[in-house]
Amino acid sequence: MLNVQNVGFSIEGAQLLQSASVRFEAGSVTALIGPNGAGKSTLLRIMAGLLPATQGQVECDGTPLQQLTLAQRARLMAYMPQDVPPFPPMPVREVASLGRLPYGESSAQALHHPAVAQALAEVGLQDLAERPASQLSGGERARLMLARALAVQAPILLADEPVAALDPAHALAVIQVFCKLAAQGTCVVVVLHDLLLATRFCKTLVLMQQGRIRHTIPPASLTDEMVRQTYGVTTRRVEDAVVPWDLCTA
Amino acid sequence: MKPLRPVVPNTLLALLVAVMAMASLWWGESSINVPAALADWWAGAHSIGAVIMGQLRLPRMLLALMVGGTLGLSGAVLQGYLRNPLADPGLLGVSGGAALGAVCVFYTGLFQIASALLPLGGLAGALVTAMLLVALVGRGGALVLLLAGAAVSSFTAALTALVLNLVPSPYATFEIMHWLMGSLTDRTLNDVLLALPGVVAGCALLMDCGRALDALTMGEDVAQSLGFQLGGVRGVQMRVVVGTALAVGSCVAVSGAIGFVGLVVPHLLRPLAGHRPSRLMVPAFLGGAALLLAADLAVRLMAGRTELQLGVVTALVGAPVFFHRVILFRKRNMLSC
Numbered sequence: 001m002l003n004v005q006n007v008g009f010s011i012e013g014a015q016l017l018q019s020a021s022v023r024f025e026a027g028s029v030t031a032l033i034g035p036n037g038a039g040k041s042t043l044l045r046i047m048a049g050l051l052p053a054t055q056g057q058v059e060c061d062g063t064p065l066q067q068l069t070l071a072q073r074a075r076l077m078a079y080m081p082q083d084v085p086p087f088p089p090m091p092v093r094e095v096a097s098l099g100r101l102p103y104g105e106s107s108a109q110a111l112h113h114p115a116v117a118q119a120l121a122e123v124g125l126q127d128l129a130e131r132p133a134s135q136l137s138g139g140e141r142a143r144l145m146l147a148r149a150l151a152v153q154a155p156i157l158l159a160d161e162p163v164a165a166l167d168p169a170h171a172l173a174v175i176q177v178f179c180k181l182a183a184q185g186t187c188v189v190v191v192l193h194d195l196l197l198a199t200r201f202c203k204t205l206v207l208m209q210q211g212r213i214r215h216t217i218p219p220a221s222l223t224d225e226m227v228r229q230t231y232g233v234t235t236r237r238v239e240d241a242v243v244p245w246d247l248c249t250a
Numbered sequence: 251m252k253p254l255r256p257v258v259p260n261t262l263l264a265l266l267v268a269v270m271a272m273a274s275l276w277w278g279e280s281s282i283n284v285p286a287a288l289a290d291w292w293a294g295a296h297s298i299g300a301v302i303m304g305q306l307r308l309p310r311m312l313l314a315l316m317v318g319g320t321l322g323l324s325g326a327v328l329q330g331y332l333r334n335p336l337a338d339p340g341l342l343g344v345s346g347g348a349a350l351g352a353v354c355v356f357y358t359g360l361f362q363i364a365s366a367l368l369p370l371g372g373l374a375g376a377l378v379t380a381m382l383l384v385a386l387v388g389r390g391g392a393l394v395l396l397l398a399g400a401a402v403s404s405f406t407a408a409l410t411a412l413v414l415n416l417v418p419s420p421y422a423t424f425e426i427m428h429w430l431m432g433s434l435t436d437r438t439l440n441d442v443l444l445a446l447p448g449v450v451a452g453c454a455l456l457m458d459c460g461r462a463l464d465a466l467t468m469g470e471d472v473a474q475s476l477g478f479q480l481g482g483v484r485g486v487q488m489r490v491v492v493g494t495a496l497a498v499g500s501c502v503a504v505s506g507a508i509g510f511v512g513l514v515v516p517h518l519l520r521p522l523a524g525h526r527p528s529r530l531m532v533p534a535f536l537g538g539a540a541l542l543l544a545a546d547l548a549v550r551l552m553a554g555r556t557e558l559q560l561g562v563v564t565a566l567v568g569a570p571v572f573f574h575r576v577i578l579f580r581k582r583n584m585l586s587c
Contacts, residue, residue: 073477081469087467089525094524095468098468102476107528
């Protein structure tokens with residue numbers, strides 16, 4: 001569905017991404033994992049069309065990204081950024097309804113679109129729908145950003161560290177939303193730092209280091225050696241999940 | 251306070267503007283039959299009423315409506331685009347450029363040749379400043395625009411001060427200072443016609459930015475991912491800059507610099523219209539128009555030996571309102587800590 005071909009990105013002489021090639025399929029959750037500065041967010045932003053690749057190209061169903069109009073791309077791909085902005089005191093429902101902007105609906109139509117109510121329910125914010133978004137906690141704001149992205153109802157969802165600000169229960173709930181979307185045919189690509197969640201729930205892992213894709217593998221193939229070389233920590237397998245063992249023994 | 255449905259504040263404000271505009275036509279030193287005077291003026295008759303209406307009151311009312319509306323709208327758009335509640339049309343330096351252009355017309359003595367050269371000079375100053383701003387910003391984003399606007403604004407203020415410094419006649423210095431304080435006195439329908447194309451084109455460009463401004467409340471990355479082009483010739487930033495330059499530049503060229511309207515009106519109306527930038531645009535235009543019509547009426551009501559300048563009145567009214575907003579902001583921040 002989304003085909004990254006030999007993509008590179010450099011800025012002011014610094015090579016942030018080098019010759020990255022990977023395919024993301026519909027109906028799967030893929031995790032981009034790797035240490036800080038590995039190039040995960042850069043790759044995700046290039047895939048979302050927010051950064052122009054200085055080398056290579058990204059194709060969506062065989063069409064190069066730059067050949068799509070902005071409106072086509074907006075309907076095809078929903079993007080959730082890493083940083084959550086300070087929200088204005090708009091009601092939570094109204095913020096989520098901004099996800100309907102690519103469809104040219106009026107604000108009243110967007111506000112009452114079933115996709116908005118569904119997105120708020122998916123992230124557990126339906127009871128806060130009328131509250132000013134500026135009054136939400138950090139975790140609630142992160143969930144609202146996800147609801148806004150879900151309201152787009154795009155066949156591709158790109159999320160940059162969507163669970164970083166969430167408590168374990170909400171992190172689990174969000175990952176389960178991704179799995180549900182994938183089961184319905186959505187291509188979900190998430191940047192994750194939590195190896196446990198990545199190995200437990202994602203179909204494919206893209207392991208990145210120093211701007212390069214080192215491995216594209218199913219979670220079962222992730223070895224302790226790969227993690228040690230990439231992150232510099234040892235791991236243990238607990239059933240099918242990989243746990244950074246140094247965190248437990250340090 | 252829960253925002254009202256858009257139609258409610260828009261209707262209320264439109265009614266307020268209509269009432270203020272009527273009061274502006276009615277109020278004056280001479281008592282005239284306004285409907286008859288309007289009919290005479292429209293028919294091209296040369297009655298006293300028609301002359302007062304066509305040469306004094308109608309241009310003044312139309313300019314107050316246009317200038318106030320433009321300042322309110324551009325303030326709302328700039329605050330939405332820059333996501334900065336302190337943004338106002340003066341921030342881009344276009345008002346300063348228009349003032350500099352007009353001041354140059356005073357300084358060179360061109361004003362003595364034809365008074366119409368004054369607004370034309372202002373318009374030229376605004377357009378040159380806008381071009382300088384666009385060149386300076388290049389492909390930079392909102393922060394670069396903010397910095398470039400501050401730089402251009404400081405530069406035009408410095409040049410205006412230089413011209414004032416070099417003016418040989420104290421009378422000319424007084425005239426320039428007087429003009430810089432902003433006024434709608436003694437403006438004609440020619441001034442209205444001179445400003446109208448820029449105001450219409452500029453406001454149309456600004457009005458076209460509503461949905462993009464909504465998307466920008468979630469940050470630039472989200473706005474782009476929702477299909478809005480921010481940079482480039484067809485981007486939102488260019489529409490905001492060119493729209494503000496055309497509309498505000500045209501207004502300052504005919505009225506002089508009138509401060510605080512663009513800054514205060516969006517703040518006053520957010521509790522009524524809500525915080526969604528697109529929902530604030532029409533109310534901000536109407537609110538700005540109503541505020542300037544009211545300020546102009548106040549100027550005329552208070553007129554004694556010396557008529558107060560309009561810019562002085564808007565600043566005197568706007569500053570306390572802004573103090574109140576600052577105190578409200580401070581209380582909210584203390585609550586959220």
